[in-house]
Amino acid sequence: MTPVFPFPAIVGQEEMKQALLIACVEPRVGGVLVFGDRGTAKSTAVRALAGLLPPIETYEHCPYNSAPGSAPVNGDGRSRGNVVSKPAPVVDLPLGVTEDRVVGALDIEKALRKGEKAFEPGLLARANRGFLYIDEVNLLEDHIVDLLLDVAATGENVVERDGLSVRHPAKFVLVGSGNPEEGELRPQLLDRFGLSVEVETPRDIEMRIEVVRRRDAFERDPHGFCAQWASEVDALRTRIAEAQGRIGALETPEAVLRRASEICLALGADGLRGELTLIRAARAAAALNAADEISLEHLRAVAPAALRHRLRRDPLDEAGSSARIERGLAEAFAA
Known part of the structure; x- marks a missing residue:
């Protein structure tokens, strides 16, 4: 697995880090929007969440990360297998993504090879019970924004197309980041984010030096750098898990x-x-x-x-x- 820059090693940006930790503990807060200058650790912080989130219990072969004891998703004929523990998902939704890739669509390969009409789950299925991250969220196409608004409001993804009728859970924490110079966010989507934080380029010389020092050390020896921060990551992961149990x-x-x-x-x-x-x-x-x-x-x-x-x-x-x-x-x- 490719090493990810450790969350505790991020210098400064305390409001952003606090907001993301709050979203880990209380998903009902409604997600986090991070706006600010380029190169201020926005994407780094979000992707580092994967190393902090407590694992989830789900079925071994379930593409929807369904909770144990939940009913099978209609249209999914695959065996779900044994209950296993797996990392909570942190899924990237790239700009220019198609609607089929987001919501899921007909499995063309299976339809051509076996003549079966089967559903191929999309990014919303993968993100269920985890985080869905959109970089440059203010540049997202309007029809994808409308789709996300519907799913975020209901917690379900409904697909009715190509003779398919599938309804599956899609409860995720939405995290968006962007540069305000590249355009504003639609008010309907802006209102769906629970927390909005602003990040700026550090003005303190010592802080800037420390940012460069740590990033350079990570790029030269990712595994070694992560090992140095492993105890802090473990402590923060435990803190999040305890907070989830206490809240x-x-x-x-x-x-x-x-x-x-x-x-x-x-x-x-x-x-x-x-x-x-x-x-x-x-x-x-x-x-x-x-x-x-x-x-x-x-x-x-x-x-x-x-x-x-x-x-x-x-x-x-x-x-x-x-x-x-x-x-x-x-x-x-x-x-």
Whole structure:
């Protein structure tokens, strides 16, 4: 297996790393959008998640990563085999991908060779119970965006074509990255991301030197570099697994619920999805910190990522969304 740059070895970009860890612990947060300069470890961080996620239990020959005890997918005549443990999937969805490749289609080879009408699962099947990553998400074609919106809303992929009728689970954490200079994201897709983070090129000389030093060391000896960071990767993997086990028991104090609503009202966030995301992200942050309950500090820590992409545009306010959130948080927590 080709070595992947270790997640703990990424220098800086703390908000991005926190958002991705939160998504690992609480998939219901709704995914992560990472926008910023090129060469700021966006893709590196997402692909490093594969080494952090606890393995999943599924059937040996199941192409849908079905959970043990789940009903077979209609149209799938293959034996699912024994229950096995396998790495949680982190699947890349490339630009220019066809709809058939995403949702699945008729297995042409089997149809020609055996005369059988069989379904060939697509990327959505592979991503079930894992992560689906889209680099340059703002350049994704509109019809693929519409398709992803439908599946993300229902958690199922339905294929009705070529005489096939297949419905299979497709529950995944959507992660997108891109450069804002290359275009904005469609509002419908933007709203589907639970967290939105901004990354910038480091301005500190020592941090830049450390980034180059670590990347150079990895490229010269990938296996050796990964071995040096193995203990940190193991510790972070354990921390995520423990947080996943702890999150269901965490209480949400009334004061936290009230402050979340106050913040969203003060900032003019559209709808109630911001508050739900804010609470879910704060709960995951508390679980990662081994806390007994969600605190106002957890709420404040995740508020920028949960709300910056939900603010209405204010033509009279030239400040960016991040600055507006920080200003609103300062006022809310000073009260």
